[in-house]
Amino acid sequence: MRSSRIFPQRGSRSRALAALTGLALTLPVSGCGVFESGPSAQEVASSFLSTFAAGDSAGAAGRTDAPQQARQALDGARDGLSPQAVRFTVTNVVEDEGGAPARATFDADWDLGDGRAWRYQGAFELTESDDGWKVHWAPSVLHPKLGPDQRLVLNEQRPEPQPVLDRDGAELMRSEQIVTVSLDPQQAGDLPGVAGRLADGLKPVDPEITQQTILDGVGRTPPGQPYVVVSLRQADYDQVRPAIYDLPGVRFPAQPKLVTAERGYAAQVLDGVSEQVDEQIAANSGWSVATADASGAPVEVLQEEPSRPVEQVRTTLSDRVQRAAEQAVAPVPQAAMIVALQPSTGGVLAVAQNDPADAQGSPALSGQFPPGSTFKIATAAAGLESGKVSIDAPVECPKSKVFDGRTIPNDKDFDLGVVPLRTAFAKSCNTTFAQLAVDLPAQALTDMARQLGIGVDFEVPGITTITGQAPPAENTTGRAANGFGQGTVLASPFGMALASATVANGSMPTPKLIEGAETKADAQVAPLSPKTLEQLRPMMREVVLSGTATGAASAGEVAGKTGTAQFGDGTHSHGWFVGYRGDLAFAVLLEDSGESKPAVQVAESFLSNTP
Numbered sequence: 001m002r003s004s005r006i007f008p009q010r011g012s013r014s015r016a017l018a019a020l021t022g023l024a025l026t027l028p029v030s031g032c033g034v035f036e037s038g039p040s041a042q043e044v045a046s047s048f049l050s051t052f053a054a055g056d057s058a059g060a061a062g063r064t065d066a067p068q069q070a071r072q073a074l075d076g077a078r079d080g081l082s083p084q085a086v087r088f089t090v091t092n093v094v095e096d097e098g099g100a101p102a103r104a105t106f107d108a109d110w111d112l113g114d115g116r117a118w119r120y121q122g123a124f125e126l127t128e129s130d131d132g133w134k135v136h137w138a139p140s141v142l143h144p145k146l147g148p149d150q151r152l153v154l155n156e157q158r159p160e161p162q163p164v165l166d167r168d169g170a171e172l173m174r175s176e177q178i179v180t181v182s183l184d185p186q187q188a189g190d191l192p193g194v195a196g197r198l199a200d201g202l203k204p205v206d207p208e209i210t211q212q213t214i215l216d217g218v219g220r221t222p223p224g225q226p227y228v229v230v231s232l233r234q235a236d237y238d239q240v241r242p243a244i245y246d247l248p249g250v251r252f253p254a255q256p257k258l259v260t261a262e263r264g265y266a267a268q269v270l271d272g273v274s275e276q277v278d279e280q281i282a283a284n285s286g287w288s289v290a291t292a293d294a295s296g297a298p299v300e301v302l303q304e305e306p307s308r309p310v311e312q313v314r315t316t317l318s319d320r321v322q323r324a325a326e327q328a329v330a331p332v333p334q335a336a337m338i339v340a341l342q343p344s345t346g347g348v349l350a351v352a353q354n355d356p357a358d359a360q361g362s363p364a365l366s367g368q369f370p371p372g373s374t375f376k377i378a379t380a381a382a383g384l385e386s387g388k389v390s391i392d393a394p395v396e397c398p399k400s401k402v403f404d405g406r407t408i409p410n411d412k413d414f415d416l417g418v419v420p421l422r423t424a425f426a427k428s429c430n431t432t433f434a435q436l437a438v439d440l441p442a443q444a445l446t447d448m449a450r451q452l453g454i455g456v457d458f459e460v461p462g463i464t465t466i467t468g469q470a471p472p473a474e475n476t477t478g479r480a481a482n483g484f485g486q487g488t489v490l491a492s493p494f495g496m497a498l499a500s501a502t503v504a505n506g507s508m509p510t511p512k513l514i515e516g517a518e519t520k521a522d523a524q525v526a527p528l529s530p531k532t533l534e535q536l537r538p539m540m541r542e543v544v545l546s547g548t549a550t551g552a553a554s555a556g557e558v559a560g561k562t563g564t565a566q567f568g569d570g571t572h573s574h575g576w577f578v579g580y581r582g583d584l585a586f587a588v589l590l591e592d593s594g595e596s597k598p599a600v601q602v603a604e605s606f607l608s609n610t611p
Helices: 013-019 041-053 057-061 067-081 191-202 211-220 234-244 267-284 319-329 372-386 421-427 430-439 444-451 476-483 493-505 530-546 550-555 597-608
Strands: 085-094 102-111 117-129 132-135 151-157 171-183 227-233 254-259 286-292 298-305 336-341 348-353 394-397 400-403 406-409 417-420 559-567 572-581 584-590
Touching: 041 057, 041 085, 041 102, 041 117, 041 132, 057 067, 067 151, 117 298, 151 298, 171 191, 171 234, 171 267, 191 211, 191 227, 191 234, 211 227, 227 234, 254 267, 267 348, 319 336, 319 348, 319 597, 336 493, 336 597, 372 421, 372 430, 372 444, 372 476, 372 493, 372 530, 372 559, 372 572, 394 421, 394 430, 400 430, 400 476, 406 430, 406 476, 417 421, 421 430, 421 530, 430 476, 444 476, 493 530, 493 559, 493 572, 493 584, 530 550, 530 559, 530 572, 550 572, 550 597, 559 597, 572 597, 584 597
Parallel strands: none
Antiparallel strands: 085 102, 102 117, 117 132, 151 286, 171 227, 171 254, 286 298, 336 348, 336 584, 394 417, 400 406, 559 572, 572 584
């Protein structure tokens, strides 16, 4: 409780004082006097702080005796700290007799995002005039150590990322200063004119940026936010800086980021690794709140949390295997891609795409394509597992066969008559494997595909993958088509590389890219039986020795399966070759190549340059 002065309505002050001479009234600090006409000092202090905390700098400034100066400082604090939330609690307001200023104290709690909390105790004075109580403005109202012509700033202290390494310790990525070119449309003035000059200035380093792409990007950006036009390496920024530096509304924030020495190198996997490192950096970043002078130079640190070092990231990639894969797909005119895995560990050794494939995104990892005859690996494994066939069992391979009215032909209508299963597999008899699929239970191919990894969903840190699908067919013609990968079966090169790795390893390896990072799978599958493996592996070897992939024979002891997969209206075909050599499994896909022979040639080039 305190002794409170009573302030009547303006114009009747002298009469009220005369009438109340000698009267003393005791009121609580949070209440209004029964004869007061306006808010108390307590209420004004609370309103000022709560209004600013709610994001209304203008409203809060209106409760001060210097609204213009206060609003500029309050807006500056929000701009400098970018808080997620602000909370103020008034702890006391002391109002003395005799017209002296009141004094308010408060606790401040700023949520600066990412777990950063800035807490302190503050104080300010309130003065009374004919307009009632007002917060007496001074920079120290915001913080006791904020002086004139100073502002509050939040500084992030990011730990320096260490180089990203391959499995043998070779450096794949290193830290380099990256300059982000951003455009604030509110500051640009003539937005179309600035966009045109900015596009012209960036043309030497990125000719795909045009005036229209910039305007479209600005249109998609939420109001009040700058549009990020491009991120440039320091050398590229230095090249275009004279042409773009003075454009209105264009800003150039810079920070170190992990980049490869060569543009585009292993982009399908290293971009994801870089994001993983960025997450570690954000989690271990330090920060500080400081005062800064008008030029932005620091004055005093008010609170600081130091950064913590980030562990070095080692990947399962092999620089030599990656370069061999990129060299093999680069000259192919149509979209071409290679995925290589280590069967014994599941480690991703390489993911390579040429420019036409890159234009589609990441088809090597998540594209869904008919696998064609490469899926005969699953059909053969299901038949061997069931005991209905064996490697040397005689099977029919006619040039075509009818299933419920649908004619299924062999490629170019070749006819082998009756041959051992290994020969039908090596020569890729569609009719043989269509019949085998029909003779098996409807669920057999689905289950075997899953044992090989096709249809298993993985969460692999650093990459997004889709292995494929092999749903049970609803009728005989569907089961026949699925038997040679031309029905409802779909797979990515990643999925087919995993299937090959499973045959090489004996059980499905869990794929991974970053050492020490756990991959999650939606299923655990049973290994292939030793009896099946003993027959399937030599069948895949026979494909290279005397079958459809003899072009890869010079690349060592390669085992595999080719595939020509029709798509669309059936007049175009993708070319596949998948398999393994030692502790390296691979899948090669050339889109719209018409046949599998070009895929075999790409695989031979890749394997010949791979240790």
